[in-house]
Amino acid sequence: MKLSGGVEWALHCCVVLTTATEPVPAARLAELHDVSGSYLAKQLQALSRAGLVTSVQGNAGGYVLTRAPELITILDVVEAVDGAQPTFVCTEIRQRGPLAAAQEACTRPCPIARAMAGADAAWRAALQATSIADLAGGVDDDYGPTALAGIRTWLTGPDEGGTATGERG
Amino acid sequence: MKLSGGVEWALHCCVVLTTATEPVPAARLAELHDVSGSYLAKQLQALSRAGLVTSVQGNAGGYVLTRAPELITILDVVEAVDGAQPTFVCTEIRQRGPLAAAQEACTRPCPIARAMAGADAAWRAALQATSIADLAGGVDDDYGPTALAGIRTWLTGPDEGGTATGERG
DNA sequence: CCGAACTCGGATAACTCCTGTCCGAGACAG
DNA sequence: CTGTCTCGGACAGGAGTTATCCGAGTTCGG
Numbered sequence: 231m232k233l234s235g236g237v238e239w240a241l242h243c244c245v246v247l248t249t250a251t252e253p254v255p256a257a258r259l260a261e262l263h264d265v266s267g268s269y270l271a272k273q274l275q276a277l278s279r280a281g282l283v284t285s286v287q288g289n290a291g292g293y294v295l296t297r298a299p300e301l302i303t304i305l306d307v308v309e310a311v312d313g314a315q316p317t318f319v320c321t322e323i324r325q326r327g328p329l330a331a332a333q334e335a336c337t338r339p340c341p342i343a344r345a346m347a348g349a350d351a352a353w354r355a356a357l358q359a360t361s362i363a364d365l366a367g368g369v370d371d372d373y374g375p376t377a378l379a380g381i382r383t384w385l386t387g388p389d390e391g392g393t394a395t396g397e398r399g
Numbered sequence: 400m401k402l403s404g405g406v407e408w409a410l411h412c413c414v415v416l417t418t419a420t421e422p423v424p425a426a427r428l429a430e431l432h433d434v435s436g437s438y439l440a441k442q443l444q445a446l447s448r449a450g451l452v453t454s455v456q457g458n459a460g461g462y463v464l465t466r467a468p469e470l471i472t473i474l475d476v477v478e479a480v481d482g483a484q485p486t487f488v489c490t491e492i493r494q495r496g497p498l499a500a501a502q503e504a505c506t507r508p509c510p511i512a513r514a515m516a517g518a519d520a521a522w523r524a525a526l527q528a529t530s531i532a533d534l535a536g537g538v539d540d541d542y543g544p545t546a547l548a549g550i551r552t553w554l555t556g557p558d559e560g561g562t563a564t565g566e567r568g
Numbered sequence: 569c570c571g572a573a574c575t576c577g578g579a580t581a582a583c584t585c586c587t588g589t590c591c592g593a594g595a596c597a598g
Numbered sequence: 599c600t601g602t603c604t605c606g607g608a609c610a611g612g613a614g615t616t617a618t619c620c621g622a623g624t625t626c627g628g
Contacts, residue, residue, distance in 0.1 A: 232614095253604095255603085255604065255605090256604085256605080257604090271605075271606085272606095272607095274605085275605075275606065275607080278605085278606090285604085285605055285606085286604080286605090287603085287604045287605055287606095288602090288603070288604060288605095289601095289602065289603050289604075290603085290604090291603070291604045291605070292604075292605090293605090
């Protein structure tokens with residue numbers, strides 16, 4: 231029951247993208263987070279397929295949020311990256327074995343499936359209650375507006391460093 | 400983000416065990432649910448390690464619930480089988496990269512981790528709100544008391560069928 | 569008291585999914 | 599029109615889960 235690791239990267243990228251008005255390449259986001267650019271690209275592709283970000287190709291290309299940050303919930307990102315399948319899938323074992331329940335009596339999910347579905351709904355409701363804008367606001371509350379402003383500046387800073395940056399790989 | 404499949408089996412087994420007063424072997428539970436006995440044994444071992452059931456060896460051995468069904472929650476079973484690790488693990492990528500946050504400012508989890516932890520807590524709270532006794536009661540509500548009574552009868556029925564049962568595997 | 573059957577428990581393979589990487593197609597800028 | 603940069607999908611490696619088996623321990627019957 232562990233969430234895919236790429237979800238964290240995707241969420242951070244979405245928060246970062248709130249500060250940017252121009253497209254941001256995947257490589258730049260990977261450098262900012264110090265993670266594998268090749269793998270991060272996969273997560274961004276998932277976001278693109280889900281319609282959360284728009285991909286712009288070409289020289290000044292990259293990714294841009296398609297909607298206002300207040301209209302993108304954490305649930306959207308989670309489902310885009312990790313898939314929208316429910317946490318619990320009932321295999322209807324009550325209809326199997328020597329004492330299988332009659333199929334006519336199985337129009338409703340079994341109590342176990344109902345309880346698990348309720349918990350799943352609670353989880354998703356909590357994820358849907360928080361938007362990317364809320365996350366960005368939380369960063370401002372914790373670190374002050376200078377943090378996101380610095381990221382915005384760094385994103386626009388085009389070719390700073392070059393070989394002088396501390397590449398340790 | 401899919402829950403381990405054995406969780407469903409374990410939950411059904413716990414509900415079945417509420418009807419039994421004597422130890423029930425894993426093979427009997429597997430036959431009742433028409434699932435792999437070898438694999439079901441692993442889930443029951445997990446329940447045993449978590450202290451939810453007691454294992455009795457020997458000729459009339461098997462598994463018995465250690466506590467009253469009202470005192471065993473779905474969360475207990477889920478954590479016993481699937482592990483108690485949280486759904487989201489923050490890798491602290493905010494402390495990485497060229498704009499890494501100062502470590503002194505990272506005493507609190509980042510907003511993303513906070514939101515995910517809140518959703519995780521909501522999920523676990525929902526799972527903890529339902530007990531095995533509630534599930535058994537739900538079965539009674541849906542199918543009437545004859546269902547669980549029939550299971551109890553079948554469990555006590557020692558060697559019914561033999562080769563005459565419809566074994567299709 | 570001894571033997572046998574039955575039970576759980578852990579150690580052992582096969583498989584699926586996630587993690588990580590690469591190269592090609594397409595598009596904007598010059 | 600060419601070049602460079604970008605995304606997009608196709609390709610290996612590894613961890614975790616799924617499924618299975620056999621051995622250690624215990625109780626019942628003779």
